[in-house]
Amino acid sequence: MIQRDEIWVGLLYGILIPAAGFMVLYNLFSLLEIKGAASGIGFSENFRERTLAIVAIALNLFILSRFRKRRWEKAMRGVVIATSVLAIAWLMMYGVKLF
Numbered sequence: 001m002i003q004r005d006e007i008w009v010g011l012l013y014g015i016l017i018p019a020a021g022f023m024v025l026y027n028l029f030s031l032l033e034i035k036g037a038a039s040g041i042g043f044s045e046n047f048r049e050r051t052l053a054i055v056a057i058a059l060n061l062f063i064l065s066r067f068r069k070r071r072w073e074k075a076m077r078g079v080v081i082a083t084s085v086l087a088i089a090w091l092m093m094y095g096v097k098l099f
Contacts, residue, residue, distance in 0.1 A: 004075070005070075005072040005073070005074045005075050006074055006075060006078070007074050007075070007077055007078040007081070008078060009072075009074075009075045009078060010063075010067065010072075010074065010075035010076060010077060010078020010079040010080075010081070010082065011078040011079075011081060011082050012078075013063050013075075013078075013079060013082075014060055014063065014078055014079040014080075014081070014082025014083055014086075015082050015086070017059050017060060017062075017063055018056040018057050018059055018060060018086060019056070021055070021056040021059045022052055022053060022056035025052045025055060025056065026048075026049070026052055029048060029052070045097070046094060046097070049094075050090075050094045053090055053093075053094070054090060057083060057086045057087060057090065060079050060082070060083045060086075063079050064076055064079050064080070067079065
């Protein structure tokens with residue numbers, strides 16, 4: 001982990017961790033579907049992607065907790081900004097179909 005209390009560090013972690021988390025979770029569920037342990041049939045359109053995206057965004061809570069313990073307020077601010085941008089992007093992509 002980079003040892004800097006900077007906004008750009010928080011932005012970097014706030015974007016990369018959810019992106020990596022989404023890829024890992026998506027591939028895990030794809031593998032489970034191939035093996036027959038999970039199925040997406042019967043759910044609404046884009047259910048898996050929508051849910052995995054919101055879980056990936058929630059992974060930023062772990063980063064926030066870690067930065068709070070180190071008292072890195074600027075880095076925390078970067079994570080909050082990144083989380084807000086990701087949440088707005090999620091709403092723009094999937095929120096229209098929900099409501």
